[in-house]
Amino acid sequence: MSANEERIAQFRKMATECPDDELANYRLGSLLMEEKQHDEAITYFRKTLELSPFFSKVYQLLAQSQIALDQKAAAIETLKSGFAVADERGDNMPRDEMSRLLVQLGQEAPAKRGQAAAPVGGEGGFHCQRPTCMLGSRARPLPAPPFKDELGRKIQENICADCWGIWLRDSSIKVINELRLDLSREDHQTQYDRYMLEFLGLEEPTTVGSSLPLA
Numbered sequence: 269m270s271a272n273e274e275r276i277a278q279f280r281k282m283a284t285e286c287p288d289d290e291l292a293n294y295r296l297g298s299l300l301m302e303e304k305q306h307d308e309a310i311t312y313f314r315k316t317l318e319l320s321p322f323f324s325k326v327y328q329l330l331a332q333s334q335i336a337l338d339q340k341a342a343a344i345e346t347l348k349s350g351f352a353v354a355d356e357r358g359d360n361m362p363r364d365e366m367s368r369l370l371v372q373l374g375q376e377a378p379a380k381r382g383q384a385a386a387p388v389g390g391e392g393g394f395h396c397q398r399p400t401c402m403l404g405s406r407a408r409p410l411p412a413p414p415f416k417d418e419l420g421r422k423i424q425e426n427i428c429a430d431c432w433g434i435w436l437r438d439s440s441i442k443v444i445n446e447l448r449l450d451l452s453r454e455d456h457q458t459q460y461d462r463y464m465l466e467f468l469g470l471e472e473p474t475t476v477g478s479s480l481p482l483a
C-alpha cells in the first residue's frame with residue numbers, strides 16, 4: 269500500500285464510523301481526488317457540503333473533479349455556488365481560483381460582492397478562518413491565546429471562541445480515539461497538531477511525508 273492508500277483506508281474508516289464528520293469526508297474526498305478516483309471523490313465532497321455548506325474550498329475541489337470527468341455543466345453550477353459562498357465569507361483564495369476556473373470553462377468572471385457589502389466580520393471586524401464556521405458576524409474572538417506560543421497567538425487571531433470550543437470539547441477527543449493517538453509519543457503529538465491545524469483551517473491538508481502509524 270502506498271502512503272496515500274493507507275491514508276485513504278484510514279479516512280474511509282473514519283468517514284464510515286463518523287458519517288457526520290465533515291473533515292473526515294473532506295479529507296477522504298481530497299485523497300481520492302489526488303489518486304484520480306474522481307467519481308468517488310465527488311461523493312465525499314458532496315457529503316461534506318451537505319454537512320458544511322459554507323466550506324467554500326470544497327466547491328472548488330468538487331468542480332475540479334467534475335472537470336476531470338468532463339462534467340462541464342455540473343462544474344459550472346458548482347463553481348457559481350462556490351464563488352458566492354467564498355465571496356460572502358471572505359475566503360479569497362478559493363474565490364479567486366473558482367473565478368479562474370469559470371473563465372477557463374468559457375464563463376464570465378463573476379462579480380465580487382463581499383467586499384462591497386457591509387463588513388462580514390464580528391466584534392472589531394473579527395473573521396473566523398475555520399472553513400466550516402457558520403457564525404459570520406456573530407463570531408467572537410478568544411479572550412486569550414490557548415497556548416503561550418506562536419501557534420496560540422495564531423489561533424487567537426484567526427479562530428473564533430466557538431470553533432476552538434468545538435475542537436477542545438468534541439473533535440480533539442474524537443481524533444485521539446479514532447486515530448488511536450498516544451500523546452506521550454512525539455510522532456503522535458505531531459499528527460495531533462497537524463490534524464488540529466487542518467480542523468481549524470490554518471494549514472492546507474497535505475499527504476506529503478505522512479507517516480501516521482496505523483493501528
Ligand SMILES: [Zn+2]
Pocket residue numbers: 396397398401402403407427428429430431432
Ligand atoms: Zn469560528
